[in-house]
Amino acid sequence: MFALEHSPRHHAGTTIAGRKSDDGSLAENSYPTSNWRGTSNKIIYSSTRTKYQQQPIPSTTLPIAKMLHLIGLGLSDETDITVKGLETVKKAARVYLEAYTSILLVDKSVLENYYGRSVILADREMVESSSDEILRDAQTLDIAFLVVGDPFGATTHTDLVLRARELSIPIRTIPNASIMSAIGSTGLQLYNFGQTVSMVFFTDSWKPASFHDRIRENRTIGLHTLVLLDIKVKEQSLENMARGIRIYEEARYMTVGQCCRQMLEIEEIKRAEGEGMEGVYSEESLAVGVARVGGRDEKFVSGTLKQLCEADEVLGGPLHSLVLLGRRTHELESDYVREFAVDKELWDTIWKRDYEGKQ
Structure with a gap:
């Protein structure tokens, strides 16, 4: 599938992608087309005939902005995290594990070995009374906040997001399976x-x-x-x-x-x-x-x-x-x-x- 846009600049008889042979005809691999040109894969226009030069589509993966990432871990063990969640954990400056609204079936040390990262346990007191520590530098660093199940399975996490918004900290949510x-x-x-x-x-x-x-x-x-x-x-x-x-x-x-x-x-x-x-x-x-x-x-x-x-x-x-x-x-x-x-x-x-x- 190609994304096309109208191209009023091109005129009949011109060839952008192809080349004309000595007798004035278009070179081989040129194809008839209408007045459109590609903007995704590089499809080049001619009002009469066009050579399609398909180039690789660039990656859609965007750089992760500096923000607070709420990451669901699923219900069971260290392997339940999504690929997107795992990539974020590996890049984060600090990784917190919310450890009081639910529990995984494996210890924190198992998560740390699997992630290749140290994990900070965030108990009720830290999340509800000392959230500034969790949000510290989140405008300039990636902070991962891990939640068993889905990130919004508890109202406490909504409260954390609201406090981050007050500080103009961007938020990203990576969902996962929950008991629901x-x-x-x-x-x-x-x-x-x-x-x-x-x-x-x-x-x-x-x-x-x-x-x-x-x-x-x-x-x-x-x-x-x-x-x-x-x-x-x-x-x-x-x-x-x-x-x-x-x-x-x-x-x-x-x-x-x-x-x-x-x-x-x-x-x-x-x-x-x-x-x-x-x-x-x-x-x-x-x-x-x-x-x-x-x-x-x-x-x-x-x-x-x-x-x-x-x-x-x-x-x-x-x-x-x-x-x-x-x-x-x-x-x-x-x-x-x-x-x-x-x-x-x-x-x-x-x-x-x-x-x-x-x-």
């Missing part, structure tokens, strides 16, 4: 998902239930709900924070089992408060627990919420997520997910009773 897209590997169709919700660790005095309203809205129109589970990395207890003691809690990762137990606890509270006898979900609601999606040892388990309360040993280590099935689940989705079922006979019974043909 990779959850399709369960066999559930992505366009059948409603709002995504988050489940945090409950305490004796704090049991937020806002997720319950979002699930209710999804259920009303029959859509699946993806539940993202809490992680605690390098965080302080409320007591230590109040005392100003910089002692960090041991890292914790919520499991599917704990998520299901908390969901059922809130459902029981809501029913006791008189929010309807039917409720939003129950112990027999069908769901899928997933672990380490995208990894070599990813694991899926499907069953009722009650069954998944006891599925942690089968699912194994972090990171876990949960999908609560909507009533509009397609038969093909059910057939796919059924293969992971704890009890296929029970799955079939509940599917036919509560889901099949429901809208």
Whole structure:
């Protein structure tokens, strides 16, 4: 494909690319054409005949401007980074790894060996309170900010971009897979998902239930709900924070089992408060627990919420997520997910009773 532009300068009887033979005719390899000339590959014009001189198309790779680069790493290991992302990391003056909204399944040292670069861990305190250090010299140097999954999977990263804009620092985003897209590997169709919700660790005095309203809205129109589970990395207890003691809690990762137990606890509270006898979900609601999606040892388990309360040993280590099935689940989705079922006979019974043909 050639990009052509009108050329009013050329006149009939002239030949730019070719040469005329002694008798005045055009040299061989000249071709008839109209009043156009090439601007991409070097196609030379003649109003009567033209010789095409095709030259190599120049590379479309542009020099990378000095800026803040937000780079998605994908979900699993060091090899999930895109080619574009890896090239940027290798050229960057400094490389930060955001290390608290999610984790990769490999250590930082593995990334450093693969990238051939040192990597600076950016914890919550650095990103949220000391972003000036991350953005330092970003007008004159390339700074890479690595994020597990996709760069905008957490609102914290949007805040970092807004602060960079205030400093007139150019931004570049290099996307990657996230749990929001990779959850399709369960066999559930992505366009059948409603709002995504988050489940945090409950305490004796704090049991937020806002997720319950979002699930209710999804259920009303029959859509699946993806539940993202809490992680605690390098965080302080409320007591230590109040005392100003910089002692960090041991890292914790919520499991599917704990998520299901908390969901059922809130459902029981809501029913006791008189929010309807039917409720939003129950112990027999069908769901899928997933672990380490995208990894070599990813694991899926499907069953009722009650069954998944006891599925942690089968699912194994972090990171876990949960999908609560909507009533509009397609038969093909059910057939796919059924293969992971704890009890296929029970799955079939509940599917036919509560889901099949429901809208």
